[in-house]
Amino acid sequence: MESTLGVRARGLVKKYGDVVALDGIDLDVPRGTVLALLGPNGAGKTTTVRILTTLLRADSGTAEVAGVDVRRDPAGVRRNIGLSGQYAAVDEYLTGFENLVMIGRLYHLGKKRSEERARELLADFRLDEAADRPTRTYSGGMRRRLDLAGALVADAPVLFLDEPTTGLDPRGRTDMWDVIRSLVARGTTLLLTTQYLEEADLLADDIVVIDKGRIIAHGTADELKAEVGGVRLEVVARDEARLGDVERALADVGSGVPRVDRDTRTVAVPVDTGVQALTAAVRLLDDQGVALDDVGLRRPTLDDVFLSLTGHAAEKATEKEDAR
């Protein structure tokens, strides 16, 4: 069992006074796969990562990382992990090179090997030109890359990335995704937390959705989308007065009960037959002379997943929440 799992957690509970941060978290991350822990701020993502990386002790529950028990042998776990935290934990007065050499030496790679490894990583992460500048001169994206490089110094088999793209601009984010994808291609076991739904969709084999310290859904992106329902037909009427006609037409062609949103003059219905349902609906409405602003098939996004699972939309990261 241990040999095939990079991370295994059972019933993790963590309380801070009366506040329950984690309320029974189970996780399985098979070796060489990527698990995204998806949830809004305060869902318990960082607490989970901290327990798995030995920074925090769970009140109850067990966890193994790379087959090593986090409570019984924290030092053994630390030899097998790389952690890149939510806030780029680089020393801003050291150069990029010095930061990585320090980390290498603290992984006990030896001075020479630490220096070689630092140069390699700086080149891999396109930081070689900035290598000998103090990192306070780096952009946010460069610091994140350096922080991630720090997590890779020892080529640890299990990697934890806590919100690797929070606070990055779109360019920085796509850069970071490329880097993470290349890691995954090398077979690293990765547990990644994110509050960006598309990030989980894009990078992870498996997604665990958590909210208020509980797992509320688990599966691949496709499975989660299927859970919310398949394809929907959406029609936007030009005239609010005709919404009733639209609703009746969609009830005929759809496979479920249409939902009407008066504010946006939108009617939506789940459909099994895709394009056939769409053409049938358009014909029906055209015959009745109902003018339409828009009509189309929609596939559910992970945003829909979150909404249907929690009853509230996933919070978008805001700069205010990031600043601490």
Place this chain on the structure above:
Amino acid sequence: MSTRTAVSDAYVVAWRNIVKIKRVPDLLVFTTLSPIMFVLLFAYVFGGAIGQGGNAQEYREFLMAGIFTQTVIFGATITGAALAEDLKKGVIDRFRSLPMAPSAVLTGRTVADVANNVIVLVVMSLTGLLVGWRIRSSVLEALGAYALLLVFAYAISWIMAWVGMLVPSPEVVNNASFVIIFPLTFIAVTFVPLDTLPGPLQTIAEWNPVSSAAQASRELFGNIPAGTPDPTSWPLQHAALYTLAWSVVILAVFVPLANAQYRRSTSR
């Protein structure tokens, strides 16, 4: 975790902190300019005004051990603010996730304070020599004075290490150390002779280890003004011993406390 690992890890962390002395503008000023300023201010402002019996030169020499003592104690506070900063920035999280000796972060930090204080003492001594301070004892005794100051300050560093792991922000460390350390260094024989203090403060000053540190180094530098009555209280009669005893007790209490706190700390 072997002792060798613990030592080499502490060395790596100390190196990181020492590199920062020359890179962080605040630290550089704190380490080089402010000691010069202190010596000059005390020598010319107080030295001129409070010259005992008109002997400004003697008081100036008397003052030096006090300025040394106060400055190395403030040097020890770098640990508190620096650790609080590391905690806030997530650097401590990173250290704690590495397979390094857990003791190395605090040891490396406090040892860096010693390095900082060595620089401070050299700068202050040179400035002092320029304005007329003289060591009127032997080289060995003078080295003893420096060593005693460094040991005492090192013990204070460990109190600050504990504080730094406990408080919510670096600013709090700075404010707290200011509020606590200023009175501690002034209600003592650092800058004024004991008999000039009002009664109750005299008693505090007699038992204050800052007094004994200043008194001991003053004696070892040979800077006790001629005709000064011998101290009447036990701590000041055995100033070096009393200072060392305090240092040992502080270390015995705060090294374990600070390390326990370190193992529990995560960034906030």
